Amino acid sequence: MRRIITAFIAIAMATSGLSAQNPVIRDQYTADPTARVFGGKVWLYASHDIISPVEPERRWFCMADYHAFSSEDLMNWTDHGVILTQENVPWGNPKGYSMWAPDCVEKNGKYYFVFPNAPAQGPGFSIGVAVADSPSGPYKAREKSIPGVFGIDPCVLQASDGNTYLYWSGMGLQGARINDDLTELVGSPVQLDKPLPAGFKEGPFIFEKDGHFYLTYPWVQDKTETLAYAMSDNPLGPFEFKGIIMAQSPNECWTNHHSLVQYKGEWYLFYHHNDYSPDFDKNRSVRIDKVIFNEDGTIQPVTPTFRGVGITKSSDTIQIDRYSAIYHLTTSLSFLDRSRPFDGWYVSLGAPGAWVRYDRIDFGETVPGKVVFRYRAKENCSVSLSTGEEESTGPFNLPSAKDWTTVKLPAGNQATGVKDLKLSLISGSGLELDWISFEK
Ligand code: FUB
Numbered sequence: 001m002r003r004i005i006t007a008f009i010a011i012a013m014a015t016s017g018l019s020a021q022n023p024v025i026r027d028q029y030t031a032d033p034t035a036r037v038f039g040g041k042v043w044l045y046a047s048h049d050i051i052s053p054v055e056p057e058r059r060w061f062c063m064a065d066y067h068a069f070s071s072e073d074l075m076n077w078t079d080h081g082v083i084l085t086q087e088n089v090p091w092g093n094p095k096g097y098s099m100w101a102p103d104c105v106e107k108n109g110k111y112y113f114v115f116p117n118a119p120a121q122g123p124g125f126s127i128g129v130a131v132a133d134s135p136s137g138p139y140k141a142r143e144k145s146i147p148g149v150f151g152i153d154p155c156v157l158q159a160s161d162g163n164t165y166l167y168w169s170g171m172g173l174q175g176a177r178i179n180d181d182l183t184e185l186v187g188s189p190v191q192l193d194k195p196l197p198a199g200f201k202e203g204p205f206i207f208e209k210d211g212h213f214y215l216t217y218p219w220v221q222d223k224t225e226t227l228a229y230a231m232s233d234n235p236l237g238p239f240e241f242k243g244i245i246m247a248q249s250p251n252e253c254w255t256n257h258h259s260l261v262q263y264k265g266e267w268y269l270f271y272h273h274n275d276y277s278p279d280f281d282k283n284r285s286v287r288i289d290k291v292i293f294n295e296d297g298t299i300q301p302v303t304p305t306f307r308g309v310g311i312t313k314s315s316d317t318i319q320i321d322r323y324s325a326i327y328h329l330t331t332s333l334s335f336l337d338r339s340r341p342f343d344g345w346y347v348s349l350g351a352p353g354a355w356v357r358y359d360r361i362d363f364g365e366t367v368p369g370k371v372v373f374r375y376r377a378k379e380n381c382s383v384s385l386s387t388g389e390e391e392s393t394g395p396f397n398l399p400s401a402k403d404w405t406t407v408k409l410p411a412g413n414q415a416t417g418v419k420d421l422k423l424s425l426i427s428g429s430g431l432e433l434d435w436i437s438f439e440k
Helices: none
Strands: 031-038 041-047 065-071 078-085 103-107 110-117 126-132 152-158 164-169 173-178 185-191 205-209 212-220 225-232 240-246 259-263 266-273 285-291 331-335 345-349 355-362 370-377 381-386 393-398 401-410 418-427 431-439
Touching: 031 103, 031 259, 031 266, 031 285, 041 103, 078 110, 078 126, 103 152, 110 152, 152 205, 205 259, 240 266, 345 355, 370 381, 370 393, 393 401, 393 418, 418 431
Parallel strands: none
Antiparallel strands: 031 041, 041 065, 065 078, 103 110, 110 126, 152 164, 164 173, 173 185, 205 212, 212 225, 225 240, 259 266, 266 285, 331 345, 345 431, 355 418, 370 401, 370 431, 381 393, 381 418
């Protein structure tokens, strides 16, 4: 689904018809995700990366507004449109293009959207608050930014001690108590990164779980940002360094901004990567992967995936290029159309033996009658399918096709319930697959 929403408050809400794979928002760039649960849904507040409309040659972060997204299953996301623009921030520079990583919290039925922005006067960044009666807005920005708070990447913690805390990145990691309606700090900020190993960069996310306070943050040790964490028994530290949640990106998206959220009993890491913009890492996209906590409260490292979270219905167009695993020697990934990245990708299986696996497909209660392949191939190819428990099915013959072609074949597949699907190339070479799907 492709659309452009330009109105300040976009009333026309849109739902992505694609099931959850990474990235989760597939029609625009989204970065710096903060996920919050309001009213039984997950709400995603993100930066909205764009190419600078005024200085396209200026290859840097550029954001003029924010959208809010919501989901009840982390797979299908509703875009509630623009919730705040740079022109509607009284204290901000209306042409600053600096609406960086935000947060949003609910207090007594009001929603407080906390965001950094370039001020109308003076250098750097300030942090302000916009208030709404609903998580989707409309948000009204306050006249002034929060006094004494200069920096980026705000995060708000409503702690079990009854206090609210604001954290941000500005000359290191700062944390302070803030008053109930988030208009002013209570006391002086505490610099929290000092006792930690050097390398704190930005983007702190603080949360409380089972009596522990977790400080999670981008941390650079080598080339790009890892996500690291530290723990404390006190919201303002000192925090003890614990380790890395996510390693640096292998293909050099320099930033990795994140948040963690518990939803329906599971924990998830929201983070970003430049999936749709491999040549320019300031146009990023939000991803989600599962997080597991150990018994002692420590966090297991998260491997970034294309597959993401959730279960895909067998009758959906299963985007096999968002695979769980792949045989690396002769498989590769390409954009369907490099000039239209949001159209997505296809996967190429180079030679017999190449395979791709896509986990968690729900085949329902009755076995599929047909399997549909969207593919392209310079020569006749055949593939097999396996869901692990029974013998592979196939061969499925895919005649040579210069252009993208859809072929429907008897499935011969006995799968029911939720299964992982492995597709292997048996004969031929250079098979390019866009998606597969099953019909009853
Ligand atoms: O999106 C602009 C900046 O990049 C954010 O504020 C940082 O956290 C980094 O993701």
